[in-house]
Amino acid sequence: MRRGLVRRGPVRSGGRSAQDAVVIGGGFAGLATAALLAREGHRVTLLEAQPSLGGRAGEWKQDGFRFETGPSWFLMPEVFDHFFALCGTSTAEQLDLVRLDPAYRVFFEEAAEPFELPATGAAAALTALSGDPHGLEKYLSSAEETYQLAVQKLLYSTYSSTRSFLEPELLTRLPKLLRLLGEPLDRFIARHTSDERLQQILGYPAVFLGTSPRDAPSLYHLMSHLDINQGVLYPKGGFSAVVNAVERIALREGVEIRTNCRARHITGARGRATGVHFTDEHGQRQFLQASVVVSTADMHTTETQLLAPDHRSLKPRLWGRRDPGPSAVLGLLGVSGELPQLAHHSLLFTRDWQRGFDEISGKRPDGGAPRSVYVCRPSATDAVAPEGSENLFVLIPVRADPALGHGGTEGNGDPGVELVLDEAIEQISQWAGIPDLAQRVTVRRSIGPADFAQDFGAFKGGALGPAHTLRQSAFMRGPISSSKLAGLFYAGATTMPGIGVPMCLISAELVLKSLRSDSTAGPLEAPIAR
Structure with a gap:
């Protein structure tokens, strides 16, 4: 022991x-x-x-x-700032933050080139992608307004008294809040842009919320304020x-x-x-x-x-x-040689990504690869790998079901977990143009839904928490x-x-x-x- x-x-x-x-x-x-x-x-x-x-x-x-x-x-750096301030210190004293540029890279299925969200001029880059500045400008303005309201009047409330709902600022915006709660995020996004690629970029934060754009209230469009308006930071x-x-x-x-x-x-x-x-x-x-x-x-x-x-x-x-939200198969990969094809954060979006959300929620059986995948390459920014090697964290959302199994090292996890990771490695290889990626993996560990259930007592093996x-x-x-x-x-x-x-x-x-x-x-x- x-x-x-x-x-x-x-x-x-x-x-x-x-x-x-x-x-x-x-x-x-x-x-x-x-x-x-x-x-x-x-x-x-x-x-x-x-x-x-x-x-x-x-x-x-x-x-x-x-x-x-x-x-x-x-x-949400201001939340960290506030917590540290409560404790008599500051983020600057406790952490070394760097701004990522690009904030992230997106690979669209069958697209010739990936899209990069720059650290500055993100809205302009998205406008160039979609060709429609007006809908995006309105969307981002609403996201910022809603985010500020959430931080000031919603997120820090215990809802222990009706007085929480009687704040003048809340009452004046109540009609809009009710509309945002009643309309799904994907429909709200579609009213602001018809470009499918931009719809995916605006909708993917729903994954951070353990759900899909179709099932998340459009109130959560506030998430787009974070990566597009604020940018993405990294703590060294x-x-x-x-x-x-x-x-x-x-x-x-x-x-x-x-x-x-x-x-x-x-x-x-x-x-x-x-x-x-x-x-x-x-x-x-x-x-x-x-x-x-x-x-x-x-x-x-x-x-x-x-x-x-x-x-x-x-x-x-x-x-x-109770909707447990998604689980995930995680891959921790040590790779020999450099991987400039991948940014610090990279997202791979399938064309029919609603199919993936339906599979994760259990509305349809798993159809296999390709899946929408997230890849983190922290070695692009930090010293987390030996000289001449790269560190990859691969996250593949899957249905919350411990029956898929446990992960393991060097491919020795349960077969279902290892298959999902193998398919993701092959997909990254093809989409990012790294044909020998699988052969260059020198360290490998997988984590599956059963590990989340066993190690953290996660309900149904969920990776994040309730949707x-x-x-x-x-x-x-x-x-x-x-x-x-x-x-x-x-x-x-x-x-x-x-x-x-x-x-x-x-x-x-x-x-x-x-x-x-x-x-x-x-x-x-x-x-x-x-």
Whole structure:
């Protein structure tokens, strides 16, 4: 058995009466929640089941290559700025950010040349692609307006009071918001451009939301403001550097972090959370008493495994109607020689991409390659591969079903997973003009849906979290606080506000707002006073 580490921050004392808090999970949501609670004055212990922190934002090293196994797009920089400001520091102090140019490269099926979105003049480049400036200008203006409204009045709301909906700025824009919620994203995009390539570029962010443009509310067209208007950044060291930064802050605030410690049961008495039973790094059963418990584990795991039936907030029948979002087959590839054909971020879009979304959602059986694929080449920007080699992260969205199997190293994963990755490598080879790509792979690891289910307790092996459909967005997504146990809270991608690292940071703040009984719509004032 691998023993975990116990890392303790400095013991803090202050004027406030400290309460004991236990945070379950050491991904972004768990680390951020622990840091904020500790800064607020709580004595915090964080329990992480894996040997290392980061959750899905993990890393794997082999033969001089350093691969990241999770998020790779750094978007919504103001959310990171705000979180670090809450903790009395700044993004500039914690991270080394570089702007990617191009922001990404797109390979369209059967197109002679790929399209590049430049770091500057992105709107002009898209206009040249489609030949229609007016529809795009209107679309991007609406995306920016909606994004600013979301950040200021929607994403940081706990929806615990009707006052959240009575903000004057919300009320004046309510008719437009209702239209955006009622119209699918793909239809909204089609009203602004008839060019199929531009429709795909404007619609692909729905994948970041765990759904398709046909199933996502058009409210989420705000995502186009991020990559087109704001541009795409990269933290040197990857998202592992971001994990390390949040861990540093948590330790500085006094959090005790314990890895290889798996939560087993959240206890409660007389309607209040009382603590957490867990298996420690030595395999011994332990108990931590606490007046505040925050679970950042998958909501399904928390509800069905960590809580007694009478302490569960969600009814069992609801899980049958829950859309888990897509799973994925991931490929971590070390490649000899350079790959200038690929940008830091590259997207491969099939012509009939709705077929792919239908296969991912289970509306039709898997039809095999070609599929829409995402490729990250961090070695274009960072030192993550030996000299003269490249590092590739390949993501192929698939249906959320652990039956597809586990991944493995050097092609030894389950056959279904390895076949999907083989087909993706061949597709990249053909579309990007790298005929000998497969022969140049020297390091290979695959990850499949069963790995997401096993390692992270992901519902149905989902790779991201529940899809952002209308019924799984905003206050309909998942509770921040338990309806059965006072002092029990939830954070992470499976609850409000949703999927992605920025959303996980916001969910940590929502826990703190709930503890304060703060029903305001916007973010907290920074920094948090000690």
